[in-house]
Amino acid sequence: MLYHTLFILHFFLFITFILPLLSLPSQNITLFGDASFTDTSIALTKQKLTCLSSSSSGTGRAFYLYPVRFLDPLTNSTASFSCRFSFSIHSSPSCPSSSGDGIAFLISSTTDFSSLSNGYMGLPSSDKDSYFAVEFDTSFDPSLGDINGNHVGIDLSSVVSFASVDVLSRGVDLKSGKIITAWIEYRDDMKMVRVWIGYSSTRPPTPILASLIDLSEIFKEFMHVGFSASNGKGSSIHLVHHWQFKTLSYSHSVSPMDNLEEGDCFLCYAGDSKASKKKGENYQGKKIGDLALGICGITAFVVSALALVVVICVYMKRKEGGVIRKIREGQSCRFQTNKVPMRLALSEITSATMGFNRDRLVGEGASAKVYKGSLPFGGDVAVKRFEKVDDLDRLHNPFATEFATMVGCLRHKNLVQLKGWCCEENELVLVYEYLPNGSLDKVLHKNLRSSFVLSWKQRVNIILGVAAALTYLHEECERQIIHRDVKTCNIMLDVDFNAKLGDFGLAEVYEHSSSTRDATIPAGTMGYLAPEYVYTGIPTVKTDVYSFGVVVIEVATGRKPVGDDGTVVGDYVWNLWEKNRLVDAADPKLMGEFDIVEMERVLLVGLVCVHPDNEKRPRVRDAARMIKNEASVPLLPPCKPRVRIRPIYPDEAPETQNDGCDWVSNDEALYMTPRSQFY
CATH class of the missing domain: 3.30.200.20 (Phosphorylase Kinase; domain 1)
Incomplete structure (x- = not known):
């Protein structure tokens, strides 16, 4: 009898309150900026007349009409939520080569906010605006830490993503114009956000992105739920085709795990019917908000309603038999929203x-x-x-x-x-x-029986990737970082063979304003160490440049820094330069499939970076510009110079140092100091 009563009650709520709202989506949703309704979707942005057109603000938002309660002030508990929606992004014919910024699912403390002028999907720009967003980003902006122009990220009151993942490598192209379905779920009991994405209407078994996040620090009692998109400097039409959203809060006596199993999607649990529509009015009991566009939305809700009855029945039976024990009891994982791992x-x-x-x-x-x-x-x-x-x-x-x-x-x-x-x-x-292609040294110097060989294009891309990482460490970080251990085994390769520098166990951190460096015990790997660093023990940006130069030469030649016969790869290339046969240093495994001019330029840059005189070495930023042919390569001497290294004692002032002390040549310096510690 109880089950029949619950079914009739839920069906009555559906017919009386939800169905009329679903049939008139424009009465449920408030639009801002360029957003507009079409027959079957919401268009968040408009097509620009030209790429340079300024006739449109380029930003549009759509929010559910009423605020949704996420915090219960009586119990101080946070609601979990589940969202499913489909969207598509179409490049404008007027600007096919430059896409818009992308689309974001947004839960914001307000709908009245300003966005950044350059777009950024129309997300709030003020520090006072608290929000949670899942971005489907189609614009690559390195200044924001974007991994590429086709990724999904989680944003916490900042346009710089808290966590992100490349979706193109997972088989989803956000710019394809195809209808894409996304599922977003937050479980407050686990403090976890999970995101699924795919072309099918069936949710994939594994989330594409999962992060431990406590949204209670972001959410206020009432928040606004919706979408935001922008075109920025490009032009795309961002469409939302279907949208369902649910929240689930818990009473004092009910545990979240009584109703939810690990990995299950939230269904439509019993809650308010939004009988009261006065903005800001407190809702009693559990809060549930369901929105849909088109006939498919109504069908989905009906299925959810029927599933709800089954869940209630199962729950009642479990209640009679006792409460299910919580899983992950005593979990020690914690995640702070200040981007601390x-x-x-x-x-x-x-x-x-x-x-x-x-x-x-x-x-x-x-x-x-x-x-x-x-x-x-x-x-x-x-x-x-x-x-x-x-x-x-x-x-x-x-x-x-x-x-x-x-x-x-x-x-x-x-x-x-x-x-x-x-x-x-x-x-x-x-x-x-985890980077599936492992370290660069293993790919570069792998077993000769393997048929795979890095192409020249891949090698240049790897070199430029390492250069970008070192430029960031040396010049763009808040504090300057000297890596001290740049080598191919510390360069990892992702699924697309993009380079990522790792292993900071020897790193030295300095304030940019600091002009002094303390002497340390030289540590690193023989073959990558700058001669002046081995002798003096003082790491500088130029010692990292030397190591980078060795990597450049190693990648171009395919030879190890120090061969089995003791040949130093830099000396090997210097010798060919002296004989005017520089291109002969190219890796024979490339079988001649490379641009000769580009190969020569890369090898020259490598030699400039390993110049024995550290003052002759360029910044890594400038070396990258040389490789890309955006700057000229300095003229090298006809043979390898021998620069004598003056020992520097940190405790001595320059005027008290012994000017009569013999200097040491760079060849001798590698073996002079007993203070070295090699890995």
Whole structure:
């Protein structure tokens, strides 16, 4: 009898309140800017007459008419929510080569806000505006940390994404003009946001993006739910075809896990029918908001309503048998919304790596081993396990150095991204994004029986990617960072063979205004170390430039920094330069398939970067411009110069140093100091 009564009640609410609203979507939704209704969708932006046209503001938004409650002030609890919608992005015929900024699903504290002038999907620009957004970004802006022009990201009151993922490599092209369906789910009990995306109306089994986030720090009691899009400097038509949205809050006596199973999508739980439509009025009980456009939206709601009855029935039976025990009890994972990587429990790390199984070992260095792992909420990851130490506060501990450096400011598309960390039971672990093509050295110097060879175009792209990373560290970061260990085994390759620089265990951080450098124990890998650094122990930007030059030459020639016969790759290329046979240094595995002029230019840039006189070396930024033929390469001497290195003692003032001390040539410096520590 109870089940029949619940079914009749829900059906009555559907017929009386929801169905009339679904049939008239324009009465449910408020439009802003360029947004307008079509017969079957909402057009958030308009087509520009030309790429240079300024006739349109280029920004449009659509919000559900009434604010939705996300916080219960009595219980101080936050609602979970589920959203499903379909959209498409069509490039304008008037500007086919330049797409718009993209579209964002938005939950904002207000609908009355200003957006940034350049577009950014029309998201709020004021620090006072609190919002959560999932962006479907079709514009590449490196200044915002964008990974490319076809990605999905999570934004937390900032246009700089908190987390993002490339969707083109997952088989989805946001600019294709095809109808794409997206599912967004937030579970407050797990403090987790998950996003699915695909061309099918059936939700994929695995989310494309998952992040541990506590939205209670973002949400106010009432928030506005909708979409935003902009064209910026491009032009696209952004359409929303179908939209369902639900929130689910819990009473004092009901646990979230009583109704939800891991991985299940939220259905239409019983809640308010929005009988009261006065803006800002408090709703009683659970809040549910369902919006749909077109006949397919009505059908989806009917299915959800029927599913609701089944869920209620199952719940009532479970209630009689007892409450289901919470899963993930005692979970130690936490994630702060200030972009600090998540802290993971050792049990989760152990489970992800199958107990640090040796079969999952993918890399090994002097201070750490790297394992491939798989986290239920983050997919594949690279787990870097440091050697156990007794004193965690010991100076120059690689874990402490790397963690402090990565957390400081490192967010760049050509840097390996830190996802989490663990410091428990004397275990020190850093969790990074997993890059499927491994390290550059393994691809470059792999077994000769392998048929795959990096193309010349891929090699140039890798060199420029490393240059972008070092330029960011040297000049664009808030504090200047000297990597000190630039080498091919610390350069990782993603699925498209784009380069990402990693391993900051030896990094040195300085204030940009600082003109002094302290002497350290030289550390790194033989063959990549600048001669003046080996002798003086003082790292500078130019010592990183030297290492970068070795990488450039190594990638172009396919030769190791120091061959099995002891030949230094830089000396090998200098020798060919002296004989006017520079292009002969090209990697024979390329079989001559490269641009001769470009090959010569890249090798020349490599030689300039490894110039024995550090004052002759360019900035990495300038080296990249030379490779791209945007700047001329400095004239090299006809043979390798021999520059004598003057030892520098940090405690001595220049006027007190012994001018009569013999200098050491760069060839001798590599073997002069007993203070070196090589990996």
